[in-house]
Every structure is written in structure tokens, then in C-alpha cells.
Amino acid sequence: xxxxxxxxxxxxxxxxxxxxxxxxxxxxxxxxxxxxxxxxxxxxxxxxxxxxxxxxxxxxxxxxxxxxxxxxxxxxxxxxxxxxxxxxxxxxxxxxxxxxxxxxxxxxxxxxxxxxxxxxxxxxxxxxxxxxxxxxxxxxxxxxxxxxxxxxxxxxxxxxxxxxxxxxxxxxxxxxxxxxxxxxxxxxxxxxxxxxxxxxxxxxxxxxxxxxxxxxxxxxxxxxxxxxxxxxxxxxxxxxxxxxxxxxxxxxxxxxxxxxxxxxxxxxxxxxxxxxxxxxxxxxxxxxxxxxxxxxxxxxxxxxxxxxxxxxxxxxxxxxxxxxxxxxxxxxxxxxx
Ligand code: SF4
Ligand code: SF4
Numbered sequence: 606x607x608x609x610x611x612x613x614x615x616x617x618x619x620x621x622x623x624x625x626x627x628x629x630x631x632x633x634x635x636x637x638x639x640x641x642x643x644x645x646x647x648x649x650x651x652x653x654x655x656x657x658x659x660x661x662x663x664x665x666x667x668x669x670x671x672x673x674x675x676x677x678x679x680x681x682x683x684x685x686x687x688x689x690x691x692x693x694x695x696x697x698x699x700x701x702x703x704x705x706x707x708x709x710x711x712x713x714x715x716x717x718x719x720x721x722x723x724x725x726x727x728x729x730x731x732x733x734x735x736x737x738x739x740x741x742x743x744x745x746x747x748x749x750x751x752x753x754x755x756x757x758x759x760x761x762x763x764x765x766x767x768x769x770x771x772x773x774x775x776x777x778x779x780x781x782x783x784x785x786x787x788x789x790x791x792x793x794x795x796x797x798x799x800x801x802x803x804x805x806x807x808x809x810x811x812x813x814x815x816x817x818x819x820x821x822x823x824x825x826x827x828x829x830x831x832x833x834x835x836x837x838x839x840x841x842x843x844x845x846x847x848x849x850x851x852x853x854x855x856x857x858x859x860x861x862x863x864x865x866x867x868x869x870x871x872x873x874x875x876x877x878x879x880x881x882x883x884x885x886x887x888x889x890x891x892x893x894x895x896x897x898x899x900x901x902x903x904x905x906x907x908x909x910x911x912x913x914x915x916x917x918x919x920x921x922x923x924x925x926x927x928x929x930x931x932x933x934x935x936x937x938x939x940x941x942x
Contacts, residue, residue: 630784630813633670633697634842637884642909643939644671645916646888648749649701649709649789650768651675654683659928661687663920667932669696673787673911676700676770676777685782699785700777703770704801707789708851710768711750715743719762726754726763731854731914751852778808785813787846793818795830802838815844817888820867825874832883842883846911847871849889854914860890865898868907884908896938910939
């Protein structure tokens with residue numbers, strides 16, 4: 606177990622430089638240290654700029670520590686324009702990146718000849734991406750690949766395809782607004798991570814890195830080795846975001862329990878090896894009730910939470926000032942730990 610962590614597996618990576626922190630990053634790291642971190646997850650595949658602007662405005666005004674966005678230049682330019690209008694401090698802007706075929710990076714595809722225009726898929730979509738004016742239409746920018754619509758279709762006309770971000774990654778990583786990246790992984794493969802970091806090294810050196818994954822039944826040595834690859838690469842603290850039920854949109858009081866338990870187990874892995882604990886946050890199934898659960902003694906070491914579907918739906922159809930007020934109430938619950 607420990608031997609797996611001590612293997613030198615980083616190819617072609619220079620020693621880390623000295624860390625530098627912007628004011629926003631310092632504030633975010635403080636929020637994590639104080640266990641009151643809140644992040645709006647915009648969605649790795651969500652690229653609808655009008656809605657992104659609405660969400661960014663509401664949650665920036667609400668005091669979110671971080672906005673986690675798709676690696677898309679138009680999305681970043683939109684958020685940049687929004688933040689320019691708002692007083693500082695601004696949240697840290699993070700972009701999500703796929704390390705492997707991760708479910709956060711998908712878009713729906715319609716097999717048009719197979720569609721019988723029954724409309725059964727419409728209510729399943731949390732972003733109103735599917736409409737049926739006369740024939741079925743799907744907005745690709747509104748779709749973030751949650752997959753809820755797929756099982757509702759009686760003719761199997763809907764399927765999920767990978768959302769290709771490769772062509773946008775360099776431009777997105779070079780955008781001056783971006784101070785943090787979240788690397789999403791399905792396989793949690795240390796070698797894949799080291800190869801990815803080596804490839805994107807010039808763009809990643811000065812950015813905070815968060816690793817997002819589900820622990821499922823992965824051996825602790827694999828998870829710790831995965832973390833160690835990033836920790837040896839980055840001069841800045843590496844964060845872990847442990848996913849429970851990704852993109853569930855579940856508002857049930859217990860919906861975040863899988864994420865909380867996964868985070869607790871991950872913390873135990875570091876403790877058992879006598880390793881310093883990185884900032885560990887949760888995602889997947891996060892909702893308003895999570896703030897209360899985080900106060901339980903079992904979870905006191907969790908640094909905070911990233912909320913996606915529920916946070917978006919909460920303000921989705923509200924006008925600007927009502928959205929900011931509602932978002933502020935939601936964020937305040939996580940800040941009051
Ligand atoms: S339900 Fe999910 S996968 Fe289907 S169109 Fe809507 S956002 Fe996309
Ligand atoms: S449920 Fe399937 S067949 Fe019905 S409208 Fe949606 S895609 Fe078409």
C-alpha cells in the first residue's frame with residue numbers, strides 16, 4: 606500500500622516553484638480551512654451563456670467562494686463580463702476538465718427517426734433543454750449530460766455521447782480569469798494523471814488543482830497515489846472533491862449522505878497513513894439539507910461542499926435580485942458551520 610505511493614511515476618515534470626496566491630485564492634483556502642467552503646458547480650458540460658451569467662451573478666453576489674465552470678471560452682468571457690460589474694471580492698474561477706471518459710462530460714444525442722414525439726422526456730430535464738414546439742428540439746448548450754431523460758424514452762431515441770472539450774482546453778486554461786482547475790476522473794489512474802499534468806504543465810503550474818472522483822471500492826493506496834501525483838506536481842495545496850451521487854439533483858434530506866461518507870472514508874485513509882490532510886470537499890447529491898448534516902461530528906473535517914443541480918434550479922427562473930437573495934440564503938447555511 607505505502608510502497609505504491611512511493612513509486613516515482615511523474616514523467617518530465619520540473620520541480621515545483623514557489624507558491625503564489627491571489628486574494629481570491631487566499632480567501633477560498635481560508636474558507637476551506639474554516640470548513641465553510643461553498644462552490645457553485647456550473648457543470649462541466651453546461652455552456653448556455655445566458656443562464657451561466659444569471660447563475661454567476663447570483664452566486665458571486667451571494668458570497669460563494671468558487672464558481673466551477675465548463676472549459677469553454679464563451680462561458681469564461683460571459684462570467685468575466687458579469688464579474689466586472691460586481692464589487693470585489695469575487696469568487697475563484699475554476700474550470701472542470703476530464704481526465705478520462707467521466708460522466709460530467711457528456712451531451713445528449715437524439716436519434717431523430719426513432720423519436721415518436723411523445724414528449725415523455727420533457728419533464729425529466731432539469732434545465733429545460735428539451736422542448737416540443739412541433740417536433741422535438743434539444744438545446745445542446747443547456748444539456749449538461751445528466752442522463753435523466755434517457756430512461757424515459759420508450760423508443761430508445763436518446764443516448765449520451767462524450768462532450769469533447771479538447772479543442773477548447775488550451776484557450777480556457779490560458780484565460781486570465783481561471784485560477785483553479787478541477788480534474789474529474791472515473792478511473793482514478795495515477796499514471797493517466799501524471800501524463801495529463803505533464804502535458805498541460807505550463808498551464809497548470811500556477812493554478813490550484815482539485816481532483817474529483819468517486820471512491821467506490823477503490824483501494825486506498827490507489828486513491829492516495831492519485832493524490833500524491835498532483836501534490837508532487839503542484840506548488841499550491843491540492844484539494845480533493847469526493848463525489849457521492851453525481852448530477853443527481855436529489856433534494857432529499859439524506860441525498861448527500863453517500864458523499865459525506867465517501868469523504869469521511871477518504872479522510873480516514875490519510876489519517877491511517879499518518880499523512881497531512883488536504884482540503885476535502887464533497888459533491889453529488891448536495892442540497893440545502895447538507896449544511897445541517899455537515900455539522901454532525903463525524904463530518905467536522907470536511908472542508909465544505911460544491912452544489913450543482915439543486916443550486917442551479919433554486920435560482921433558475923428567479924429575476925436577478927431575487928436570485929441573488931435566494932442564493933445568499935443558501936450559501937449562508939454552509940457558511941454557518
Ligand atoms: S435530462 Fe439531462 S441529459 Fe437529458 S437533455 Fe436534459 S440535461 Fe441533457
Ligand atoms: S421520449 Fe423519446 S420518443 Fe418521446 S419525445 Fe422524447 S425522445 Fe422522442
